[in-house]
Amino acid sequence: MNTTTKRHTSTESSAETAEALNALLADATVLWFKLHNDHWNVAGPQFFTLHQKYEELYTRWGQIVDQLAERVLTIGHTPIGTLTEALRMSAIKERAVSLEAGDRVRSTLDDLALAHARMGEAIEKASKSGDRGTENVLDDIRDTTEKNMWMLRAYLAE
Numbered sequence: 001m002n003t004t005t006k007r008h009t010s011t012e013s014s015a016e017t018a019e020a021l022n023a024l025l026a027d028a029t030v031l032w033f034k035l036h037n038d039h040w041n042v043a044g045p046q047f048f049t050l051h052q053k054y055e056e057l058y059t060r061w062g063q064i065v066d067q068l069a070e071r072v073l074t075i076g077h078t079p080i081g082t083l084t085e086a087l088r089m090s091a092i093k094e095r096a097v098s099l100e101a102g103d104r105v106r107s108t109l110d111d112l113a114l115a116h117a118r119m120g121e122a123i124e125k126a127s128k129s130g131d132r133g134t135e136n137v138l139d140d141i142r143d144t145t146e147k148n149m150w151m152l153r154a155y156l157a158e
């Protein structure tokens with residue numbers, strides 16, 4: 001009885017963790033494409049700097065998409081697999097308008113902050129269920145996010 005209850009609880013919490021990971025996968029997927037759009041359409045005196053920085057960002061966020069999806073699979077669940085789901089579950093929303101370089105960077109910073117907040121929640125869920133592996137993956141992704149945020153803030157302070 002005890003064992004059954006325990007197993008049931010553990011499955012429930014892994015489902016909760018998978019849901020949080022899938023929400024982050026949705027964020028990362030939408031962000032990954034937005035970063036491409038920024039790489040393509042950024043304009044102005046800082047073009048060369050930002051064009052290259054956005055390429056670095058989307059390359060890393062492409063890896064993050066993969067890390068998140070593979071972690072969902074590792075804990076026995078199914079990662080989202082359609083852009084429709086990504087758009088529905090993402091806290092990061094599409095941007096249809098073109099922005100001036102500074103506003104573009106501010107917008108990226110806002111997106112990173114949204115994802116960062118959800119990472120904190122996901123880490124808490126993983127931690128509560130004793131899922132150290134997910135915590136490690138998310139710690140790595142959160143480090144990247146914080147470093148990205150610092151660099152973009154430093155850029156805006158110029």
Ligand SMILES: [Fe+2]
Nearest residue numbers: 039040051055
């Ligand atoms: Fe390119």
